[in-house]
Amino acid sequence: QVQLVESGGGLVQAGGSLRLSCAASGRTFRRYYMGWFRQAPGKGREFVAASSWSGADTRDADSVQGRVTISRDNAKNTVYLQMNSLKPEDTAVYYCAGRVGAVVRTEPYNYQYWGQGTQVTVSS
Numbered sequence: 043q044v045q046l047v048e049s050g051g052g053l054v055q056a057g058g059s060l061r062l063s064c065a066a067s068g069r070t071f072r073r074y075y076m077g078w079f080r081q082a083p084g085k086g087r088e089f090v091a092a093s094s095w096s097g098a099d100t101r102d103a104d105s106v107q108g109r110v111t112i113s114r115d116n117a118k119n120t121v122y123l124q125m126n127s128l129k130p131e132d133t134a135v136y137y138c139a140g141r142v143g144a145v146v147r148t149e150p151y152n153y154q155y156w157g158q159g160t161q162v163t164v165s166s
Contacts, residue, residue, distance in 0.1 A: 054162070067119070
């Protein structure tokens with residue numbers, strides 16, 4: 043019913059920027075809270091940011107506060123994650139996720155739909 047495809051990952055030097063995109067297929071994108079998570083090698087899946095359908099309610103993880111901006115374009119069925127001042131510790135596979143609900147959530151298990159992930163590697 044909903045398919046999510048991430049793009050925009052790659053290799054970047056510390057201090058650089060990347061904008062990740064998540065394209066959603068289907069007709070119900072507006073109903074979904076969208077989130078970004080990441081998973082570094084040997085670690086669990088970590089919350090990065092989330093947004094309500096309108097973008098009015100957003101949440102960023104402490105680890106990325108001041109460095110990321112989540113936004114969405116519902117007309118394009120796309121959610122973005124702008125990442126600035128990247129650090130080596132940001133290196134991970136980044137996943138786009140969606141869920142149906144009325145309250146923003148930060149736990150992975152609340153999200154029903156997941157993309158395949160896009161690799162972000164930040165070099166020192």
